[in-house]
Each structure stands twice: as C-alpha cells, then as structure tokens.
Amino acid sequence: MSDFTCIITDDEPKMVELLADTISELSPEIEITGRYTDWKSALSAIKSNMPDILFMDISMPEKTGFDLLELIPNIKSEIIFVTAHTEFAVEAFNFDVCGYILKPINDKLLVKTIERAKARILARRKTGENVETKSGKIGIPDDSGIRYVDIHNIIYCETYNRYTKVVTTDSEIISSYNIGKYHETLTHDFFYQLHRSFIVNLNHVKRYDTSGMVIMNNGTEIPISKKHKEDFLQMFNRVGK
16 A cells, blocks of 8 residues: 555646656655546545645646635645646645646656655644644644744744745744644734734734834844734733733
8 A cells, every 4th residue: 555645637638647657756655546637527536535645737627726626625635736837826825735846847846845745744644633733833844844843932923925934932944834824723822913924922022112013032023014003912911911
C-alpha cells in the first residue's frame, strides 16, 4: 500500500499522462488513484475517495478548478494547481493551496511542492488536527515542511505578499498559509486582528501610542485601523487585568 494517494484533473489528456508519468518517476511513494479530464468525474471521485493530494488545472471547460473546489467545502486534500496561467495566483491562495506550478512543469519545483504537501499531510495525521494541536502548539507550514511553535510565543502575524510572516519570540517564519487561515486558527482571546494585514498577540503588546500605533515587545510598530481602535483598547485592557 502506498504512503500517499493523489488524483489528477486536467482537461488536456496529454497533460494528465505527462504529469502522471512524472509523479510516478519522481515520487513513486504516491499512488495515482484517478486521472480525469472532466469536472463531473473528478468531483465524484474526490467526494467518494478523498485523495491526500489533488493536482488540478484551473482553466477548464464548464467549470474552473476554483468552481470545482467550491463544490467540496470540506476538502481535506492538499491542493496543487498546475496551470499555464499566472493571473490566477492570488485567487488560488484563497483556497489554502499547497502549491502553484506553471506549465511547462519544472521537475525540481514539482518535487519541492510534493515534499511540502507530504509534510503537511504527515503533520495532520500525527496531530489529528488540521493545524492546531491540543498541546497549545501550532504547525506552521513553510518551504521546508512544518514548524511547530508554542502559540504563546507568537508575537504577531503579518501579511507577506500572498503568504504570512509569523514572528515569534525567537524566529520569523514565512508561512505558505495566507493570513485568513491564521485568523480562523488563532481563536484564543489574546489574539486580535487590529488591521487587515496584522494579527497581534495582546500579551506581547508593550504599549498603545496615541498616534495610532501599537508597539510590540520586540519593538515593532504596527498600525491599528480606525474601525478597530475602540474594540482593541477594550480587549487590551481586559487582557491586561
């Protein structure tokens, strides 16, 4: 039995076969359980036999790859888009994708992306959780795999292009998740999104400056949006008591 399973969906049959051959050669531990060139067949297969990894084109007839994913709101697969189009990159990361590979496929990038997907899958299997563990630690996916940090050591999270920079008491991690994922995950009372680009740990706030800046313990100055100012001050006072 293979360690991982995958499904390939692309409206170009030759592309499906090329990708399948490349995966089999470079990552033989992955079993290809389905190859589809139409969205209906792919949708049925994914729902009935959720693969560990889903390789998917974006631009397809009738329904795009995005449309297909919206029909599976609770998808557990690691999603790797394989496409000829660069313009979908930003929208793609709204789906918490593991990778975005342009055609023609670069073998080195494909392997690197697959390794990242495998690391995320293994972390999920180990914890039984999607991201957060019961021990108070959080798994942060980056280019090298999953890094685990104590949530209390997170100072703040910042939007970093389409990724997120997670700043802790001893490191900075560029995570492949967008900041929306951390807004969903860091649900403790001491985390607060004071700006669309920043989530802060209130326990690491040093002071609030009347100029509208929040000063963190590491010296970082973070702007607070006007609409969040009053709520933030109430939250900050409550945590400080």
